[in-house]
Amino acid sequence: MTDKNAQPGNRSEEIGADLESPHRLIEARLEKMAELGKSVELYPYGYDRTHTSAQLQDQEAKLAAGEVKIRYPGRIMAKRGTGKTLFVPISDEWGTVQAYFRKDDLGEEPFRLIQKLVDIGDWIGVEGTLFRTRTGEMTVKVEKYVFLAKAIRPLPEKYHDMSLENKCRRRYLDLAMNQECRDRFKLRSEIITEIRAFFGREEFMEVETPVLQTLYGGATARPFKTHHNSLDMTLFLRIADELYLKRLIVGGLEKVYEIAKDFRNEGMDRTHNPEFTMLECYAAYWDYHDMMDLMERLMGQLAEKFSDGGKLKYGEHELDFGKPFARVRFMDALAEKTGLDLMVLSDEEVAKVAKKEGITLKKGMGRDKILDELFSELVEPELIQPTFVMDHPKELSPLAKAHRETDGLVERFELFVAGFELANSFSELNDPREQRQRFLAQKELLDAGDEEAQQLDEDFLQALEQGMPPTGGLGLGIDRLVMLLIDSNNIRDVLLFPHMRPEQGQV
């Protein structure tokens, strides 16, 4: 995409962008690098580490008593010198341990190199013994050190936090400077590992389905479009993996799940990124009640592992995942808020209620879509404790099975926590005739102007015609789940590289 009006240099110059005349700060480092390179290897091939910072903390008593030689590598975070000594905090993934360099111990030249030519941000490995300084800080007394990698750019300033933009654009600096950031993403990894372990215990099989799809489906959203050159055809990045996972159920795999990146071509805000991680799972012979039970087990186990006794602090709330979640029917929740039984009202009367509640009605908005808007407006924000909202209007859920008791509804639930939707599940529609009709109804919505209505997927219908057993399915937003567990209200806190517009001149 070319912007005719784009002009170069719209942001302050990236340092070092000009190789002919490097930035003064880089130039200084390049000079030191040249001198250092005469006597040491600047980029060696490895380092034989004996302990991480965490292991040094844990095993201090043993190490200090035994005068054990340790080798500890990491990144130099600061230098505090006094003429013939130097204290250097060195960070690894787990924390920071300071090293103590003494001219008398190291000799003239090695001390000069560390004092004059080694910069904050460089990687080194120090070898020596562990001791406590007079002021009580655990310290490696360095006998020798090796250079591991030279940095030619400076680290950010150390005692003010980086701007949010900088943290996201250059996450490697956020990670380098902030232990909290490293810990946060390690926690995300542990949460996902625990989710996989859970589904393993529940005997689900992890699968992978296509990201590039000829038809997008399984959710209501606008897709990203791309092009396959040798086939000369349009492909879409998936907005969901639902229709492929159901094909696997047709094939006879009985319990499958996928942790998938989905892509939706829509707005971005603190709970939306164009690419996000979704877990979907499907189980043969299950219905949505079984899926509710599964969600309670999953959330209960996650909360237990990642919080205090199943009670999770989220913002001003304390969320309780330790007991069965509240269950409320979609229409009942609306009836309670409006004082009206919207099931028996005419379309016109429903529209009138929506207008009264300040909802802007748009072209192509069906009755059920209006009900959905009403629900979002009136009910969702108040669903703080984990709550299953059940039995939605049919039109909103073209892939869900009709309710076994009530006409016009489907067997579906959404799990709401802290005012946002965390999971969505149905008893899956497996009657191919009805599925075809629902697709056709979607087509009418599409023609009426609803850009997000689903397309008819003939290949998927063929699969259903082959026979799909009764099936329960569920989608769970992983990024939002992580936000919940780490008490964050911004999706960028849980994405290593959230989508950002490119800076000018960086494309």
Next chain:
RNA sequence: GCGCCACUAGCUCAAUUGGCAGAGCAACUGACUCUUAAUCAGUAGGUUCGGGGUUCGAUUCCCUGGUGGCGUACCA
């Protein structure tokens, strides 16, 4: 998408009504053998996001473009 606000040294931020563009950290030179945001003395570092306009004079006011933040819309 729309609305409001912001953008100044590598980083985090100041700058009175439109009147010489500053500090801390980082960098450089020097002093200092247990420091903790080390300290002390000194030096250097700027297309004030880009472009245009008003003005004797613009970081400051106006127009326009860029990026970001917040709110709002759509969505998970």
